[in-house]
Amino acid sequence: MQVSKEKQIEMLRSMLLSRRFEEELTELCKVQGKIPGMMILCTGQEAVGSGVCAALAPEDVVISNHRSHNHLLAKGAEPRALMAEIYGKRTGCNKGKSGTLHLAVPEVNAPCTTTVVGGGLPIAVGVAFAQQYRQEKSVTVCLFGDGAADEGSFHEALNLASLWRLPVIFVCENNLYAGAQRYEEHTAVQSMADRAVAYAMPGEVVDGNDVVAVYEATLRARELAVAGGGPTLIECKTYRCRGHGESDPQHYQPKDEIAAWQEKCPIPRLRDEVLARGLITTEELREMEAAINAIVEDAVRFAEESPYPRPEEALEDVLVQ
Amino acid sequence: MQVSKEKQIEMLRSMLLSRRFEEELTELCKVQGKIPGMMILCTGQEAVGSGVCAALAPEDVVISNHRSHNHLLAKGAEPRALMAEIYGKRTGCNKGKSGTLHLAVPEVNAPCTTTVVGGGLPIAVGVAFAQQYRQEKSVTVCLFGDGAADEGSFHEALNLASLWRLPVIFVCENNLYAGAQRYEEHTAVQSMADRAVAYAMPGEVVDGNDVVAVYEATLRARELAVAGGGPTLIECKTYRCRGHGESDPQHYQPKDEIAAWQEKCPIPRLRDEVLARGLITTEELREMEAAINAIVEDAVRFAEESPYPRPEEALEDVLVQ
Amino acid sequence: MQQLGMGQAVHQALREEMMRDARVFIAGEGVGVSIHDNPMLPTAGLLKEFGPKRVRDTPVSEAAIAGLAVGAAAAGLRPVVEIMFNPFFTLASDMIVNHAAKLRYLSGGKSTFPLVVRMKSGAGFGAGCQHAHNLEAWVAHCPGLKVVMPSTPADAKGLLKSAIRDDNPVVFIEDMMLYFAPGPVPEGEHLAPIGKADVKRPGRDVTVVTWSKMLGVALNAASRLEQEGIEAEIVDLRTLSPLDKETVLTSVHKTGRLVVLHEATRTGGFAGEVAAVVMEEAFSSLKAPLRRVTGPDIPVPVSPPLERFYIPDEEKLIAAIREIL
């Protein structure tokens, strides 16, 4: 399959935006009292969210997890609203109630993000059920980690989705670590995609640092799902180049392992190729990067200048009145 | 492998005892107010518990579920104590607190039985962990249904057991129904044994109405486990000839399906063979059946004549003082 | 007026709401084909009438059942799912407590989760503590959830219809013992307001606050006390959350005496909340100490004499009332 020039440029741009956005956060979260809570980044894993979302239609739904910035930006979330929320500002997409860990962006069909590991899976099944119920031609994607695949919720969700042939795509972002545990320290199964067998569901392993491969695998799964063929389990093999969170010293991650994977960074990989294949000029690339810089700087400025919510606003938004 | 005459006779006896015990219950539970709670029987599935337990050593542990009579009798539980407990009498193995659904018989290494579907799986893993921790040469068997294999607890338990190579044998008693749901209505996977793949664990399907096959499969799994080879998932394909419980009209079970499986009843199957092969004479068989009748009648008499607990005894046994 | 058991009343509410709103569907273990073939049970016949698209039998997967509701509600449907027995709420509790109850707040009020979780509860069936464990106090402790626990068939119908139309997650707890006792139920459109208690019997001497099956115990005790000229006012909360403080306080202001009656175990039970509200806001009206009549702090045992010992009855309630008169 030939992936169009436009699509490749779109994915490059998506990854660059995510990377720049998180590079800012890497610095910002070091400033005492600027960003509430933990800071969990996906540096080096951008090909997953950017590849997946490039294959989706706007009406498709994404359910993300604690490592969500790339997923949501790739789905089209407003950088200003995300950054302000991460700051805990009133102008944030969730009025400061969620912060970085549970960013909800219904405007782009990301109605909820959960930081309960594995929590997104049964919810994604429910959303896909609604799509099937209404006979829509849309799908739901659930992005989750390798650690989440050990939770009971993974099992119940995949069994039900396959039984009912729901239009859902389960994307396991296998970054080789779950917290401080290396993959083989938390499961004996060679590959998470092998678990598809347990549900009579197609399972596929893709190079999670090859955004085009992720895109193509998602397209195939989406076609199957909208055709009524049911769910697919896609395992994207990638690597967590930074710590679990920014405060993680990574003392348990071998230095050379990190270095080796940094070599495989998905961004230069696509960038160099589109440059080599002349799909973009150095000039256009510089412009794209400049535009992205401007967007992220604007988002930071917006967040900085935005007010905090008033304390009593904590009482709002619990129930629909 | 040649199964000894003694072992075959032992298994026949075990199945006959279980069948007679439950035949009594079939009648007793019709008498208003005689037996508290639901009455859940395993008529036709006796080969599973009897075959499994025949392969176990006394120190091996069995964790059973809501359909436990055969499992516990086969492990050596005292019929009097079981029957009295089923009656809710003070002389019951659990002083009337558990009734038929959660019979605990620590004396035969069945420390707890749970009626929470799937609940036994993580507990069995914990018991097996203790066996490994103390470097014992014993194993733990968890018996559960096909419906239980859809619970999240199944997934978490098997993943952990395989990861730590624990000496546990997971026996899925696939009787083709989970409540009123036929197997294919609750999961898309062809065979529950296929799920072993998801944990890099050996999985095996056996004819659950062939007590010798169940015995041999359990022996193999036990050998592997005590040798440090970790857990095995054994699926015993059998059939629920009676309703989920005795009050179940079975309106959803095809009559001819029931009839066909009654033909495959594991008891005549072994009985006719041992008779044909001259391992037992008709005379000896009649004596065995008479002895079993006496045991069950004695158990019923004991239960009938036993007193109920005093109301205040409800307050005992919550905490160790 | 039609006489229905609470199971039939729940059935009627489900049926009417499914006819009214195509977004309503039901799911759970045995909500379609069941091991019981009993017209007194809530979902009997709905599969036949509405078909497998809207009446979904699920695997034995409580977390997936609750997650199905959360996701389908987020996507605009109006799920009514069943958790078969209250103790299995534990298995669904992450989806209900960490997700259904919190995701709207976490979205800053953008996402809504109009779902109903029905649960069967109550001792008295000899099934033991893994089938009978009243955990309404857990759910009532979770902001973002509404908790309904009807005591009569009419309330069950009216409150369930309101719950299904409510844009918030509602946990609806049905005591199975009530399925089989017929009572009058208004035909057609009958809505009972969530968050309003109901004075089921007026009286001036003592306020008995209760809910669900225990209402029957309270009313029987009240009629017996009447013979001796003691007038107990029976307040049926109907909804634990939001709690109708006003009705409770009005009654205690009048009677000056409070007894709370529930089947759940004593320590940490919802009686504590009722007591605290009264002690905060009606202290000056109080003439006597509180009495709680509840299940003892034990799991529900199976043996008949033990189970009877567990379940609060008229004698215990009457004794408690006498103590503070």
Next chain:
Amino acid sequence: MQQLGMGQAVHQALREEMMRDARVFIAGEGVGVSIHDNPMLPTAGLLKEFGPKRVRDTPVSEAAIAGLAVGAAAAGLRPVVEIMFNPFFTLASDMIVNHAAKLRYLSGGKSTFPLVVRMKSGAGFGAGCQHAHNLEAWVAHCPGLKVVMPSTPADAKGLLKSAIRDDNPVVFIEDMMLYFAPGPVPEGEHLAPIGKADVKRPGRDVTVVTWSKMLGVALNAASRLEQEGIEAEIVDLRTLSPLDKETVLTSVHKTGRLVVLHEATRTGGFAGEVAAVVMEEAFSSLKAPLRRVTGPDIPVPVSPPLERFYIPDEEKLIAAIREIL
């Protein structure tokens, strides 16, 4: 005396009990190798000292972690497992509530389940409501479980050692904020009794019942009130279940006034239980209405001003005390 944070005190208790009893092992997510490399945290260094046989990092599988404890305890070990954060108790709750708490009863007292479940709790870290949700009231509502919630490093050490030696399932809840505030801790064998509250500050005017992190708020408020000659008696429950009614009642008999302070949300919180006990058994001593100072009925929000609004503070407590003096 040695000065330790509560994390270090917990560490010392674990270490001493593991040295004392070979049946004790710990398991959980990151109890061995952790994403934090911080000596103030409870399990830091234990893997190095005791090795992978007794310090078990588990997959992200809360039900399996709790089930591991139930099974291992049934088989005679003494597991101390960790559920990382209180909201994830939901995922382990079937194993803890339907199994650890009930299986002994269901065995007629034959099987025992000597296990400890450690949970981190508390708001104040900006992590939001899926990481911060105080659910001690849930656990305290379950017969068959003991619930411990220490407020000082010394109590944490003494109570955890007692919990590990207890033959019953104990849920041990640690407020993370307390990990980093050093306090005196007795060396070596120091046991605090489970089921005994502790009067952390005597006073004659008002009884403040509290536990865990909120003790600090209570003590600070008390010293400020002292300036005005108001003497608050601060009762630290330490153990929610079994509840030390005697200490609470003795204090209220003396002061005649009760304020209950906890971080958990208000409705259905454990303050209700304390209030009910007092209203039942010390009614005649009461001179004023109850006041509860608690988190509001909302999920814990992330934004700093919102999270501060959530957490009860001295001002709120002082205001509540003034209202009833």
